[in-house]
Amino acid sequence: MSKPYVLGIDIGGTNTVFGIVDARGQVIASDSIKTLKHANFDDYIEEMHQGVERLLKAYEAEDKIHGIGIGAPNGNYYTGEIVKAPNLPWGPVVPLAEKVSKIFGGIPVAVTNDANAAALGEMTYGAARGMKDFIMITLGTGVGSGIVVNGQLVYGHDGFAGELGHVIVKRNNGRICGCGRTGCLETYCSATGVARTAREFLEIRTEPSVLRDLQIEDITSKDVYDAAVGGDKLAKEIFEYTGTILGQAMADMVAFSSPQAIILFGGLAKSGELLMRPLKEAFDKAILPIFRGQTKILLSELKESDAAVLGASALGWEAKYRYEAPVANLPVVEE
């Protein structure tokens, strides 16, 4: 009997979530550990291994895992490594696939970054089922992207393709980005970008706003959302500004790969019409006429709590890398 489950592992900056997933995308069971508890990578892997084994045992799934898919910040599909992830403590390059396959006795492993995993999850179980060309945009603390062309994830020649959070949306006088440059999309259209816009608007503009009652440095995108839902005009205009920039940037993405849909995922994507109306207006206005009306803008259909694990797990079905113990260097016996 072929093995009916995959293991999906999502390594986030705070939690590492792992789950057993079946072929229909049902998360049979899941659990998590704290990602940053161990500064030593082997210790981290060991704790994750123990957590997973407990889960496998409880659900009698020890011999039923077809493959392991892992989504990790700066996870590289080609090398199976995590490379220079800004928020992880284990060193500049970590051999993730190798260590995980080894500790799980040679089960095949595949690694990719979190946004690519989200795209794969959407294609396998969500809003992009049946689509061969789409773009996934994750609107979280930063802006990530996973691009699918001809039914395949776009990894690029080095495994790092799909950094659409770092296209430049303001050439002059743009905001400073964590990547060291200025004007990146994610400095405007992420949760932190919305909070930065709020601070700028409050400083430069004079209208009254309930946001003025808050400590300016502590304002979050959630505060802006709550204020906008409550009818605050300035807060609504912050979403207008955010949606417009995102819609314009998305129109340029269509000129690249002419996708059937762009799918939005993450906290900000749940802002409803506050974000979507200005976004769609700007998108329709900015798009090249030949593409007009052709590309759908959709919201993710995956439950946020499951999405990361589901996305990672989807990679488990096609995982190929398998750790093999080095063969001892036996002396050659001459006859």
Added chain:
Amino acid sequence: MSKPYVLGIDIGGTNTVFGIVDARGQVIASDSIKTLKHANFDDYIEEMHQGVERLLKAYEAEDKIHGIGIGAPNGNYYTGEIVKAPNLPWGPVVPLAEKVSKIFGGIPVAVTNDANAAALGEMTYGAARGMKDFIMITLGTGVGSGIVVNGQLVYGHDGFAGELGHVIVKRNNGRICGCGRTGCLETYCSATGVARTAREFLEIRTEPSVLRDLQIEDITSKDVYDAAVGGDKLAKEIFEYTGTILGQAMADMVAFSSPQAIILFGGLAKSGELLMRPLKEAFDKAILPIFRGQTKILLSELKESDAAVLGASALGWEAKYRYEAPVANLPVVEE
């Protein structure tokens, strides 16, 4: 014996060039007709057919054509049609593959746009041999692009992907583009874009320049090139301006597909260091650190006179569409 040749047809705004090409990319023979001579599409196809047949006869290649590849403005790979090509007179939608396959007795035909054909030519015979991820930028009257990901041309869900000449490089106060929008890359970095820049610079700036001796409305990119080669400072700065905008736009393209190389083709690409130095400087400065130093900027290795036909011909090897005469609607005889 399998058939040793393909036919490459490049439909340009002025000439339609066709050639017999062998598997090693040698153009055995080629000829051309005027594209705009016939306002009726069937008449145009008939003249092209006669020209090709003459060539096939002269080289005894009548039964040796494996397939026909055609590059055409707004040529659609999926439908085999030319759709809304601004400079062609035959109507909004022309069934190119069908007509060509029919008149050539059912030889398989494939159609794509001219920039995609150029990319295919470069991958099959030129600077992109062996590459699975690259972007071709054609710098002609306009700016076109052909994108290859995982060894396949990116057509998008509708066959129109790869319009990188129409990404927006100036959000505010950008130049009006033929596509009806403002600020498109091709309004700055095409041959006509360079001429527009010259006119702007001459009007706004006060430095002396040999370009001031020309009728301002008649200035071409060739005039600017000649002046720059002759040491004219303003002309050199026009290339500086052009190269900087193109380099910045190319850095954003890398964030999408992380290609091994971006390959430049067309008249402007032959401007040497005048264009390439500022282009590479801007590219290196604007690129996301994770990609820095990874993507090569190359010039096409195909001879310009052959490139279009070679590119189109490369599509001939994989051509699948084959015209089949409709079956007559025979009356059903009841027994």
